[in-house]
Amino acid sequence: xxxxxxxxxxxxxxxxxxxx
Amino acid sequence: xxxxxxxxxxxxxxxxxxxxxxxxxxxxxxxxxxxxxxxxxxxxxxxxxxxxxxxxxxxxxxxxxxxxxxxxxxxxxxxxxxxxxxxxxxxxxxxxxxxxxxxxxxxxxxxxxxxxxxxxxxxxxxxxxxxxxxxxxxxxxxxxxxxxxxxxxxxxxxxxxxxxxxxxxxxxxxxxxxxxxxxxxxxxxxxxxxxxxxxxxxxxxxxxxxxxxxxxxxxxxxxxxxxxxxxxxxxxxxx
Numbered sequence: 001x002x003x004x005x006x007x008x009x010x011x012x013x014x015x016x017x018x019x020x
Numbered sequence: 021x022x023x024x025x026x027x028x029x030x031x032x033x034x035x036x037x038x039x040x041x042x043x044x045x046x047x048x049x050x051x052x053x054x055x056x057x058x059x060x061x062x063x064x065x066x067x068x069x070x071x072x073x074x075x076x077x078x079x080x081x082x083x084x085x086x087x088x089x090x091x092x093x094x095x096x097x098x099x100x101x102x103x104x105x106x107x108x109x110x111x112x113x114x115x116x117x118x119x120x121x122x123x124x125x126x127x128x129x130x131x132x133x134x135x136x137x138x139x140x141x142x143x144x145x146x147x148x149x150x151x152x153x154x155x156x157x158x159x160x161x162x163x164x165x166x167x168x169x170x171x172x173x174x175x176x177x178x179x180x181x182x183x184x185x186x187x188x189x190x191x192x193x194x195x196x197x198x199x200x201x202x203x204x205x206x207x208x209x210x211x212x213x214x215x216x217x218x219x220x221x222x223x224x225x226x227x228x229x230x231x232x233x234x235x236x237x238x239x240x241x242x243x244x245x246x247x248x249x250x251x252x253x254x255x256x257x258x259x
Contacts, residue, residue: 006158006161013202013211014204015204017204017238018204018205
């Protein structure tokens with residue numbers, strides 16, 4: 001599966017929103 | 021139904037828009053719907069007068085999203101006393117635009133052989149959510165960052181469905197698309213997008229609290245004045 005880095009980017013977004 | 025199957029965009033029950041007292045015997049109830057990529061005004065006309073009604077026509081005043089009838093009002097005339105009829109009026113969004121207060125207010129004029137009658141209705145914004153409103157993931161992330169924090173509005177939605185899947189399916193049926201989903205510290209976070217008929221994109225984060233029927237909706241949009249109405253649409257669709 002092609003890792004385009006977007007999965008990781010969404011994880012970082014979600015974490016930054018939960019623990020700003 | 022309890023099966024979890026969601027079909028079509030949410031349609032609110034019809035409410036009375038023109039009371040017979042104000043319509044010289046003409047009573048109109050209605051609702052708005054989106055079906056197969058098009059918007060409709062679903063109307064129920066009742067003749068509560070003692071005389072026959074005929075020569076019906078409908079017109080809208082200018083409004084925020086350019087809503088206009090896409091075809092003439094088709095009422096089988098004459099409408100005899102105590103007779104009712106249902107009509108589905110197709111709408112387009114290529115009419116004249118004028119910002120209304122509230123934004124989703126629509127002023128309607130209906131005429132028949134007796135008189136012309138005026139009434140105002142508010143429409144739920146999800147009837148303007150288009151079918152190609154799912155934003156590409158890369159574009160979503162870039163746009164989310166690009167929209168200033170001041171443009172973010174937060175709302176609490178009570179009585180959300182209990183599972184993220186149910187929420188996502190329900191919203192998708194009304195053209196609110198889940199772009200990504202994450203679980204952080206037990207909280208389900210849904211990243212969603214929608215696009216209005218006038219091309220305005222809205223990005224959303226829906227945060228579901230484990231074991232709580234309430235969820236937090238954060239909306240980011242370059243036209244933040246629509247956020248309140250997007251929230252109302254979410255509430256309506258989810259409830």
